Amino acid sequence: xxxxxxxxxMGTVATLLFFLSILLHELGHSVVSQRCxxxxxxxxxxxxxxxxxxxxEPEDPKTELKIAVAGPAVSLALVGVYYLLGLGCSxxxxxxGWAVFNWLAQVNLLLVIFxxxxxxxxxxGRILRALLWMRNGKxxxxxxxxxxxxxxxxxxxxxxxxxxILGGGWGQGLIFLIIGIFLKSAAENGYAQALSKExx
Numbered sequence: 566x567x568x569x570x571x572x573x574x575m576g577t578v579a580t581l582l583f584f585l586s587i588l589l590h591e592l593g594h595s596v597v598s599q600r601c602x603x604x605x606x607x608x609x610x611x612x613x614x615x616x617x618x619x620x621x622e623p624e625d626p627k628t629e630l631k632i633a634v635a636g637p638a639v640s641l642a643l644v645g646v647y648y649l650l651g652l653g654c655s656x657x658x659x660x661x662g663w664a665v666f667n668w669l670a671q672v673n674l675l676l677v678i679f680x681x682x683x684x685x686x687x688x689x690g691r692i693l694r695a696l697l698w699m700r701n702g703k704x705x706x707x708x709x710x711x712x713x714x715x716x717x718x719x720x721x722x723x724x725x726x727x728x729x730i731l732g733g734g735w736g737q738g739l740i741f742l743i744i745g746i747f748l749k750s751a752a753e754n755g756y757a758q759a760l761s762k763e764x765x
Contacts, residue, residue: 574661614744
């Protein structure tokens with residue numbers, strides 16, 4: 566029931582704040598990485614998410630765990646911030662603001678849940694790799710296990726994407742397909758890099 570210009574404004578604000586949320590998530594990883602002595606030369610934002618490109622892998626599992634947890638921690642904080650802003654808009658009888666901030670709270674929560682999947686290179690996979698690394702002291706083995714989980718999950722996304730495309734859902738299907746291919750490549754490359762890392 567709003568003016569079309571209002572919906573354009575809502576969509577624009579929501580989009581900008583969504584990309585800001587992704588940037589802050591990656592900055593969470595980057596800040597902790599920098600404090601641990603691992604430079605981050607760049608952060609790349611894509612329409613399917615973002616990547617903080619650390620210059621090298623952590624030398625110990627505790628550092629890996631700190632860096633991996635930082636991004637989801639930022640996203641969870643944003644869920645709370647957006648929820649409170651949405652609640653404030655609701656109390657102030659500002660439905661457009663409530664709709665935008667409520668959506669942002671939900672999408673950041675979904676980002677946390679998606680990233681919690683224990684497959685490398687997702688944050689959940691890096692957390693699991695750190696825990697396995699702590700337990701057995703074998704970086705390569707921990708990377709192998711989590712990268713295999715990541716590859717398996719990527720094939721599920723690719724399969725889902727193909728099914729949606731064949732069913733006529735081109736938009737969603739293409740997104741799932743691209744994310745699956747991206748994750749599969751990143752998981753395989755992550756293990757290949759681990760093979761060249763001399764850690765017993």
